[in-house]
Amino acid sequence: MSPERQDPMNLREVLDAVRATWWLLPLGAVAGAVLALVLALVQTPLYTSSTQLFVSTTAASSTLDAVQGREFSEARVQSYARLLTGRDLAGRIVERLDVDTTEGEVQDSITAAAVPGTVLIDVSVTDPRPERAQAVAEAVGQEFPGLVSDIEAPVAGGEPLVRVTVTDAPQLPTAPSSPDRFRYTALGIVLGLVLGVLAAVARRRMDRTVKVPDQAAELVGAPVIGTVLKDASLETRHVADSFSPGRAAEDYRLLRTNLQFLQVDEPPKVIMITSPAPGEGKTTAAVNLGLALADSGRRVTVIEADLRRPKVTRYLGLVSGVGLTNVLAGTADVEDVVQQYGDSGLSVIGAGPLPPNPGELLASTQMAALLEKLRGDNDFVLIDTPPVLPVADSVGLAVLVDGVLVSVRYGRTLKEHARQVGVTLERVGATVLGLILNIVPPKAELVATHGYGLEYGYDGARPARHKA
Incomplete structure (x- = not known):
């Protein structure tokens, strides 16, 4: 694979x-x-105390000097912003405050940025202790002007060309700035x-499960001819109520319609219904498809051919004592074991006593002869069989029928299992008519896309329903 x-x-x-x-x-x-x-x-919460410094020139005897001094100051503020975070200033602050901290820690706590288009520098000090943050910010305003004076002092002596003043004194932070x-x-x-x-x-x-119809069709090699929404009542009764608010009964009627238009020239009459693995809704599909076909006036017989875990008679409330295995063993005739489900027109052949060799019985010439007899007496013969992958029972029977319907369960059937079913049935020459995408949740995306969730019920008196 x-x-x-x-x-x-x-x-x-x-x-x-x-x-x-x-x-x-x-x-x-x-x-x-x-x-x-x-x-x-x-x-650890951090506190930030901020201050602002103003950079100006010390000499301005004329308007021209003032303009040139401003340009000089603006050119200097970018360099001063770098000096504010340098080690020299941090050393002076440590000496002034005499606190239990290092030059590196003070240096890391200071951030400075020049305000574009101005001669202002915004300085922030961040520290786990609000008092120390304020103290360091105050020390910046006290020590940095001296540092600038030392740097900008003329070589020949005299007053420094630049003066730094504090325009916004730092405050004691009352709330943490981070986090x-x-x-x-x-x-x-x-x-x-x-x-x-x-x-x-x-x-x-x-996700390794089947959820998309096109994907399921590609995996098995057959089209999806029916989609059945999940119905809570089917989990207990297994028989769809035609007049309940649920959508299941209508889904089976749509499946019936699609089935009748398959292979118009040679429509299939004897159809096996199976699934890749247990618990994927094959028996419920067989029962309700049979009822939907019978409701349209067709003569339909459902055969309970899952001779390991028969459920058809239990779902329909019929007798399970005698049935298919009796006919195949030659101890009873078909007419002796056929049961009618209420007034629905649906005939049912139960499994009968469970045999030790179900695979051999289902692939036997007696089974072929029985199917040929039922073909002549019915419009449709539906056969509920075991899953394909766990046992070989269904594979031997698949070559005796006109076609196979595979029930795959939305969100449960594995993609690998669906692909393997297609390969297995193709290997023996069986004809896969189509897939039933079963037990689809009402909130599934394909439900809204295809309008499966829309309701259009009776307005007024409802017709009588079949009674079992």
Whole structure:
């Protein structure tokens, strides 16, 4: 079996993945917000005290001197901003304050930026202790003018060309400047949403189950001729109520219509219904398709040929004592074991006593002869058989029928299993008529796309229903 090729997902497939697992987004957002808030709470709070310095020239005897002095100051502020974060100033501050800190720590706590188009420099000091942040900021205003004076002093002596003054004294910070819990939380929510989308896409890419009709058809090599929505009543009664609010009965009628238009020149009459694995709705499909065909006036017989786990008679409330195995063993005639389901017009042949060799019985000449007899007496003969992959019972019978319907369950049937069923049936020369995409959740994307969820019920009195 060749590995499945993974094509890049387009935008629509991404949106479909997000819609199918929408709960991952709020879950990711909540998880991101909580994690970000925890990170903010465990971090050491930092306090920031700010000051502002004004740079000017010391001599301006004329208007021209004032203009030139301003240009000179603007050219200097960029360099002074670098000096403010240098080691020389940090050393002077440590000596002035005589605090338990190093020059490197003071240097790292200071940030400075020149205000564009001005001769102002904004200085900020960040420290875990608000008092020390204010003290260092005050020391900057006290020590930096002296540092500038030393640097800018003329070689021949005299007054420095530049003067630095404090225009905005630092204040004692009362609230931490970081971490910003609101910003952390908002960022955590955004990142959580992104991770939720990525998780939804990854989940779709890693999903090995059948969910897309076109994909299922490609895997098995046959078209999807029916889609049956999940109906809670079918899980208990297994027989669709034609007049209930659920959509299942109408889905089986659509399946009936599609089946009748397959191979118009030689329409199939003897049809085997199976599935890749257990629990994929094959028996329920066989029973309800039989009822839908009988409701349209067709003569229909359903054979309970799953001789390992027979369920047809139990679903329909019929007797399970005698049936198919008696006929194949020659101990009873067909007329002796056929049962009628109420006034529906549906005939049922139960499994009978369970044999030790079900595969041999289903592939026997006696089974072929029985099917030929039932072909002449019915418009349709539906055979419920075991799943294809666990046992070989269905494979031997598949060559005796006109065609096979494969029930695949949405979100449960594995892609590898669906592909293997197609390969197995093709190997023995069986004809796969189509697929039944079964038990599709009402919120599935294909339900809205194809209008499967739309209701159009009776308005007024309802006709009488069949009674079992």
